[in-house]
Amino acid sequence: MATFKALVQKKRSDNTYVVYIRCTHNRSIKYIKTDLYVHERKIKGGEIIDQTILGQCAIKIKGYLDKLNNADNVNRWSVNDIVDFLTTEQTDIPFIPFCKSFIEEMRKENRGRSATNYMCALNSFVRHSGNNVTFQEINSIELTNWIKSLGDMKRAKESYPKYLKTMFDAGCSEYNDYNRNIIRIPSRPFTGVKIPKHDVAPKKAIDASVIKSILEFEAITEQTKKARDIAKLVFYLVGINTVDLFNLKHSNYINGKICYNRSKTKDSRTDKAYIEITVHPDILYLFEIYKGEERLFDFGYCNARSFNKQINIGLKTISDTLGIPQVGTYTFRHSWATIAYIDCGASIDSVALCLNHISAHKVTRLYVKDIFKPIEVLNSEVIDFVFGRKKVGKKKKKVDVKELELVG
Template identity: 40%
Template structure:
């Protein structure tokens, strides 16, 4: 018979007449220790161990460092330091490894190179996880070696680093999810699927996708987290959530809100004086992940209504990829200009940390992308988006003496056009153009209107939905 010592102390008053301990804290501690020892015994053949050898095995400190416990502490530390999004990936990696090994108490000495190679091989059919998960686990392991081992003092609690013998495969290349300008016109200019919901999910999805496409491919998490202080004089300025902690310039960018999407932008603005966030998405969704999931769900509903195959359905990222592809292929932007407009560091993150950036080139490129998609057909461009020097549409003035040139667009094609005087306001011009629209435009479809004051050469764009706006 043998005993294992603990660091717990009790008095006579904490012992029942039966000899049992009545201290709840001590009992809970001992129960946890017994469970831990039982788990260790079940994982090793101890049939030939003596009592002394068994106690030595169970109490050997060097072999008893728990990877799962350290990983939890490491991930919690990441969250406290503001790396919530990365922490989610680390938690996914640890959870997957625990499921694979069948325990939530993985010990460091269990993670041999053989075990890790088999786990990585198990991940081989995934696109991204086969690289991301092992990379996360390796980083946790590396940090643990630094914290637990002290070679100078002869303290080596983690005996080996299995990653020296393990190769991590590269993730598959990102599938090019961009769609053509024609496909964009079809997506944004068709009736929305009917719904019994008070708040239409397809409508939310279409509007948020439009905001992404017309704001340089902004991500849902950044839209969700925008605050009122981030929007000033028609410009949003924010730090991209995905890379703000890994770049010297904190991934800061400014993007101008073009007149074309102003009405959609304003549609979701929060009017609650006590609310710090710019948009009212927080009223409906508890976090950015829930918001993103619902937007993608709405996009899928539109794709299904379009008769698309499931494998071809769009997602929110489709429109970010589309912005980049059209900017490069159809608007003559080079890859650096595209990267700048999408807030990628493009290898210049150190330089960007020192320089006060002028983002107007990104605004001009964004205006070109909008113009190509919504104000041209597949053959040629027509008109141009507002130049940077020109004022916003709130400065656009009409009087009956001014000559107005107006055009209506549906799916990029001009379907109405006029040049005349006698208009008192924008609505009167649009109403006159509406008379020229084809009768077969379905209810719920969007039509774009471009108005030019021939006297001042100022130009504005608007969007109206059949059945609501006209």
């Protein structure tokens, strides 16, 4: 255990000494400077004889010992660790600035979409609790009241608290030293907070006949023509997300295949969510119509968000004209998967591979040479089924809702 003693070192020009507390631990020494001063008249033989100063130092030393007694594995610490531990002020830590820096790091890692979601959650919390809240002030009552204030925003009530908890936990990892039991953020305010579950939205898949009617829609306006064409690209490219379609570069088109990393999951997977989709001959003409210079396609929009929004507006017009429930770009991803599974008899693992999900055979993907070949085969079957080019010789399956929940 560390030992402490009050002493002085060098005399100042005004004949006073700064009082230090010497810390000795494992035969090493380090000095802690105090805010106390003692006159040379109160020093005898190099020792402090001022009882008032010695009393104040005794109080400081008792505080150090009490603090060390509450720490774990102190004997394994160095003397520097001990002094750092004793002199670290337990000040309140601002929560909002930390969260903003956390989100900024996400942007630097090209996780812009996630960063936007986290910022929305933070802004909501700031509106409720203010901009000056600290880590230590956040408690379960405050969090519960904030969640209640979100009202009917069901998706936000589920996701926002999770985003906030992620940032709070990151702060604990940043400021707490669990190895030395230096805990600046001792609370766990999310413990006991009930986060509402968001009901799973009904799946958006539509029948093959409806898919066919949309992809063969006789467009009158430029907007509906473009919406139909993009829907066709999405469907023929195995439900590719519009953000990935928008961002494709010429380098992603290799030997008749679209080779890319799915942006939604590339940062969370060891394989970077890489996939290859063989381009079906039916859509080659669209590659010429929308041929871009900087990107593979030029759809006439400045970013992926506005692109997706405008295409969905065009699809709404098509839906209204055909007298069918409203569809969006994601409908074609769900529909491709459903047709592949139910009408073409594909296994869930095959559908998962085609949708670029992590499957039970993810290790196999490391060494199977032509792992993406089944995608080409199944995609051709789905397209042929939709357009009635040939009947699929497999028994139609009964829908398994739980299995189809993998579509995303």
